[in-house]
Amino acid sequence: MHNQLKHFFQPVKVRPWRLLPEQDAVVSSIVRLHDLEHLQIADFQVAIAGIDESVNSCNNLGCRLTPQLIRPYLYGLRRNSRSVRILELGNVLGNSIIDKYVAMREVARYFSELQIPLIVIGGSQDFTIPLYVGMQSVLPDAHLCVVDALMDDGGSDEALANNFLMSLRNSNAVFPDHVSLVATQKYLVGNTQDEIIADNGMKVLRLGDLRGDGIHLVEPVLRDTHCVSFDVSAIAHADMPGQAIPMPNGLSAHQACQIGWYAGLSDQMRVFGLFELTAETDVTGSSVILAAQIFWHVIEGIAFRYGDYPMRSLDSYANFHVCQDEIGLDIQFFCNPTNNRWWVELKNDDCARVIACSEADYKNFCEGSVPEQWWVVLRSMDCSSVENQF
Structure with missing residues (x-):
C-alpha cells in the first residue's frame, strides 16, 4: 500500500511560518510520504492529507485553496508537547471528483486498519462520505460527529457538501443513532430536520448547550466518535471570517480548539476533517491561522491519549x-x-x-x-x- 499511496497524492512543498526556530516547530516532526526511506508508515502516530477540491461544495469554490494556506501556519506552530511523528501525505490526486472520492475512501480504510489517526485539511465537506465509508469498512459500528451550524440533510440524494448526511443515511452507510450533531443553531435547522433527528435517535448538542462550561459536554460525545467532520460555519464569523455565509453566532476560537483537543484525545477517533474554509473572505488571514491552531490541538490531544476503554478493559x-x-x-x-x-x-x-x-x-x-x-x-x-x- 505504501507505493500505492504515492499514486494517490501530489507531494507538497511548504515554507513554514517563521514564528519559531525550525527545531522547536511542528515541521521538525513531519516527514513527507514521498521522502519516506528508512521509516515504515506504521512508525507514525498521525497522517495529514489535503483536499484541494470544491466542485461539490455549496457556493464555496474557494475552499479548495485552503490546504496550501493552512499548512505553513500549522508547520510553524510550536512542536507538540510529546513526541509525535507526523506523516505528510500531500494533496489528493484524481482526474475527476469520483477519483478523489475513491482515493480518500481507500486512504481512510488503510489508516483505520493501522489505527493511525488521519487529519484531513479540506476542501468541501462532501468528502465526509468517502472518509466515513472507508473507515466504516474497518469499523462497522463507527460513530460520526458533525460539528456544524446547520444539519446537512438537504432533501436530495446528490453527494453535495450541504447534503452529505442524507446521502449517508439513504445508502445505509451509517446507523442514524450513531450520528451526533454539535453546535447546531436552532433557527438554522428546519422542522423536517428536527423530525429526522428525533425519529432516528441522533444526539444533538446545540450551540446554546455549549455556552459557558457547556463545552465540556462535547467530551463524552467525542470519546465515542470515530470520525469528526467539522464545518467552519460552526464558528462565529468574528473568529472565523473565512466562511461562504457569515455566521454572527457560533463557537468561539477557544471552543473550536477545545473541540479539536477532545477529538484528538479520544482513543477511538480515526478521522478528523476540517472543511469549507474559504480563502476569498479571509481577508486578514486569521481564519487559516485559527484552522492551523485547531489542527494543532487535535495533534496535541492525540499525543496525550490515555489508552482508555475500549483499548483498556x-x-x-x-x-x-x-x-x-x-x-x-x-x-x-x-x-x-x-x-x-x-x-x-x-x-x-x-x-x-x-x-x-x-x-x-x-x-x-x-x-x-x-x-x-x-x-x-x-x-x-x-x-x-x-x-x-x-
Whole structure:
C-alpha cells in the first residue's frame, strides 16, 4: 500500500511560518510520504492529507485553496508537547471528483486498519462520505460527529457538501443513532430536520448547550466518535471570517480548539476533517491561522491519549452499581480515577452496550434522572445484531 499511496497524492512543498526556530516547530516532526526511506508508515502516530477540491461544495469554490494556506501556519506552530511523528501525505490526486472520492475512501480504510489517526485539511465537506465509508469498512459500528451550524440533510440524494448526511443515511452507510450533531443553531435547522433527528435517535448538542462550561459536554460525545467532520460555519464569523455565509453566532476560537483537543484525545477517533474554509473572505488571514491552531490541538490531544476503554478493559476501573427500581433500570458505571472519565453499561435483555458519560450523568442517575440518549440506545439494541460486549 505504501507505493500505492504515492499514486494517490501530489507531494507538497511548504515554507513554514517563521514564528519559531525550525527545531522547536511542528515541521521538525513531519516527514513527507514521498521522502519516506528508512521509516515504515506504521512508525507514525498521525497522517495529514489535503483536499484541494470544491466542485461539490455549496457556493464555496474557494475552499479548495485552503490546504496550501493552512499548512505553513500549522508547520510553524510550536512542536507538540510529546513526541509525535507526523506523516505528510500531500494533496489528493484524481482526474475527476469520483477519483478523489475513491482515493480518500481507500486512504481512510488503510489508516483505520493501522489505527493511525488521519487529519484531513479540506476542501468541501462532501468528502465526509468517502472518509466515513472507508473507515466504516474497518469499523462497522463507527460513530460520526458533525460539528456544524446547520444539519446537512438537504432533501436530495446528490453527494453535495450541504447534503452529505442524507446521502449517508439513504445508502445505509451509517446507523442514524450513531450520528451526533454539535453546535447546531436552532433557527438554522428546519422542522423536517428536527423530525429526522428525533425519529432516528441522533444526539444533538446545540450551540446554546455549549455556552459557558457547556463545552465540556462535547467530551463524552467525542470519546465515542470515530470520525469528526467539522464545518467552519460552526464558528462565529468574528473568529472565523473565512466562511461562504457569515455566521454572527457560533463557537468561539477557544471552543473550536477545545473541540479539536477532545477529538484528538479520544482513543477511538480515526478521522478528523476540517472543511469549507474559504480563502476569498479571509481577508486578514486569521481564519487559516485559527484552522492551523485547531489542527494543532487535535495533534496535541492525540499525543496525550490515555489508552482508555475500549483499548483498556473496564475491569481495571472503579465500578459503581446503581439500581433505580422506579424506572426499571439497573446500571453499572465505570470510572478511571486517574482522569475522572466515566462510562455507563446499558443492558437490554442479554445485550450490553458501553457508552461514554460524565460524572454529572452518574450523579443525576443516582437522583433518578436518565438522559434521553440512554433511552435511545436501549431502544436501538437488537440482540440478534448487536454484539454482546461481555
